[in-house]
Structure formats: C-alpha cells, structure tokens
Amino acid sequence: xxxxxxxxxxxxxxxxxxxxxxxxxxxxxxxxxxxxxxxxxxxxxxxxxxxxxxxxxxxxxxxxxxxxxxxxxxxxxxxxxxxxxxxxxxxxxxxxxxxxxxxxxxxxxxxxx
Amino acid sequence: xxxxxxxxxxxxxxxxxxxxxxxxxxxxxxxxxxxxxxxxxxxxxxxxxxxxxxxxxxxxxxxxxxxxxxxxxxxxxxxxxxxxxxxxxxxxxxxxxxxxxxxxxxxxxxxxx
Numbered sequence: 001x002x003x004x005x006x007x008x009x010x011x012x013x014x015x016x017x018x019x020x021x022x023x024x025x026x027x028x029x030x031x032x033x034x035x036x037x038x039x040x041x042x043x044x045x046x047x048x049x050x051x052x053x054x055x056x057x058x059x060x061x062x063x064x065x066x067x068x069x070x071x072x073x074x075x076x077x078x079x080x081x082x083x084x085x086x087x088x089x090x091x092x093x094x095x096x097x098x099x100x101x102x103x104x105x106x107x108x109x110x111x112x113x
Numbered sequence: 114x115x116x117x118x119x120x121x122x123x124x125x126x127x128x129x130x131x132x133x134x135x136x137x138x139x140x141x142x143x144x145x146x147x148x149x150x151x152x153x154x155x156x157x158x159x160x161x162x163x164x165x166x167x168x169x170x171x172x173x174x175x176x177x178x179x180x181x182x183x184x185x186x187x188x189x190x191x192x193x194x195x196x197x198x199x200x201x202x203x204x205x206x207x208x209x210x211x212x213x214x215x216x217x218x219x220x221x222x223x224x225x226x
Contacts, residue, residue: 033213043151043219045157045208045215052213091156091157093215099210100162105156
C-alpha cells in the first residue's frame with residue numbers, strides 16, 4: 001500500500017522569503033504521479049503542482065517548484081517569494097493507476113507580514 | 114480546467130434523518146468520481162470510488178449501507194448519508210479524475226443535530 005508522510009504539521013515564513021515543505025512516500029510502483037494541493041480557508045482544494053515519476057526534470061510553476069528525488073522517495077515543495085495569499089494547508093498526494101489518490105496529513109503554512 | 118460542483122454547500126439535519134449531497138462535473142464527463150471526508154484540521158480520507166453505471170467501491174471501514182453512493186450519469190454522483198448521527202458531522206468533498214489529475218468540488222459541510 002502506498003503511504004504519504006508529511007512530517008511538518010505547521011510552518012511559518014516571512015513574506016517574500018522562501019520556504020520548503022517536505023513530503024516522503026512509500027511505494028513499490030515505478031510509474032506514478034505526485035501532487036501538491038493547497039487548501040485555503042475556503043477549503044477548496046487547489047492543485048499547486050504535479051510531477052510525473054517518469055520525468056527526471058523537476059516540475060516548476062511560477063513561484064512553486066519541487067525537488068523530486070525518486071530513489072529517496074522524496075517530493076518537497078519550495079515556495080519562493082512567499083505571499084500572504086499562500087497561507088493555507090498544503091497536502092502532498094500520490095496517485096497510482098489513475099484511480100487511487102492518497103494524501104499526506106498536511107502542513108499548515110502561515111505567511112507572516 | 115475542469116469544474117466540479119457540489120450541492121448543497123452547507124446542510125443541517127436532525128439526527129435520524131437522511132441527507133443527499135450532489136456532485137456534478139460541469140464541463141466534462143466523469144466515469145469515476147471520488148468521495149472524501151475531512152475532519153477539522155485533518156487530511157482527506159477516501160470513503161469510496163463512484164463508478165458510473167456500477168456499484169461504488171468502498172474503503173475499508175466505511176459502511177456502505179450508511180453512505181449510499183449513486184453514479185447514475187456521467188456527470189452526476191450522489192452521496193446519501195442515511196439515518197444521520199452527530200458523529201457523521203463532517204466536511205464531505207467529491208472529486209473527478211481527468212487525465213491523471215483530480216478536480217475537486219468545493220465541499221459540503223454537514224452538521225447533524
């Protein structure tokens with residue numbers, strides 16, 4: 001069974017600074033997808049970034065980038081130039097076989113002015 | 114991107130009654146939809162996978178007779194909480210998968226009094 005671990009329940013960062021959220025996972029599969037989702041106070045789940053396991057290049061999306069280490073089964077999210085609107089819960093997620101997505105416990109990020 | 118809606122966004126019901134939550138894919142067809150439950154400050158817990166035209170697949174520990182799922186069309190899945198009890202109070206989220214990416218509804222907050 002696939003498991004996703006987020007070891008940081010809460011983090012904070014100063015506005016305009018950079019923060020990295022950690023995620024590790026456990027799987028015996030070779031082809032899968034990894035995601036970071038943001039859940040603001042509205043509770044709407046918003047896709048931040050996605051990584052296909054077969055791609056070696058780390059995904060980037062504007063201020064958001066990942067450090068994907070397949071051998072180490074690590075998938076961290078880096079947020080650059082943090083903004084107040086980045087304050088939210090962040091969930092790391094693992095998808096295999098287009099059918100079964102598993103979420104980590106989440107990291108509550110607070111961006112301080 | 115694909116849009117998923119949920120109705121109602123909030124519902125309060127009395128203990129012992131049943132309540133139905135609708136999940137619709139607005140601009141695409143979804144043969145598979147997912148139902149999650151989220152407790153305060155916790156992650157999303159997969160309850161069941163809803164398959165159009167066939168029975169839903171429930172996760173271990175989820176009572177299928179209590180949480181009835183019907184996926185009658187390619188754009189609509191419903192979750193009915195039968196004989197609701199206060200412990201069923203929670204935030205329920207549906208999603209649909211398109212091209213290895215999940216699109217989430219805005220969620221439904223259920224309160225059972």
